[in-house]
Amino acid sequence: MVDLINRQARKLPTWVVYLIGFLPMPFLFWQGINGALGVDPVKALEHEYGELALQLLIFGLAITPARRHLGLNLLKFRRAIGLLSFFYVLSHLLVWAVLDVQTLGAVWADIVKRPYITIGMAGFALLLPLAVTSNNRSVRALGVGWRKLHKLTYPAVLLGGIHYVWLVKGWQLEPLIYLAAILFLFAIRLPKRRKARVAA
Secondary structure (H helix, E strand, C coil): CHHHHHHHHHHCCHHHHHHHHHCHHHHHHHHHHCCCCCCCHHHHHHHHHHHHHHHHHHHHHHHHHHHHHHCCCCHHHHHHHHHHHHHHHHHHHHHHHHHHHCCHHHHHHHHHHCHHHHHHHHHHHHHHHHHHCCCHHHHHHHCHHHHHHHHHHHHHHHHHHHHHHHHCCCCCHHHHHHHHHHHHHHHCCHHHHHHHHHHC
């Protein structure tokens, strides 16, 4: 089964992943305009974009462990998944800032006063240089530094998970599942790092 998936993945153009990944964005916006997202479409749209962003971030984080432990090779799509996740984070942020809060002063006040928003903005700030350098020219220009820079993915994903847990009222299961998935994906990377240190 894994070999079949790998063969099909090699044949699949990356642009198809971008196309499929972007489709929910205008569709959800259209639903919001037409009243299909409930009584508070702005909040619903904000939530949907944010959740999709976190799902994509976790998926991107899972690509390397899936290859290492399952033999599932989706590395060719990792950049696409990363950029898609960034644009959903950006859309989540814009819906919150432009459609929900609406004024720059109120946006800044929320960032300063509400810890879950502070954490969310910190995560976005970490993703920004990753999105800007997700191109072949930056890979060549930065060399080894490119890999080091893109390790910011790890704290960015963790901050996204904490942001989701913190913003909901009470201890809801879904955000905790996302955070647990992130911590699990971090944990399964630890044995290899320890072995590498011993070998060194």
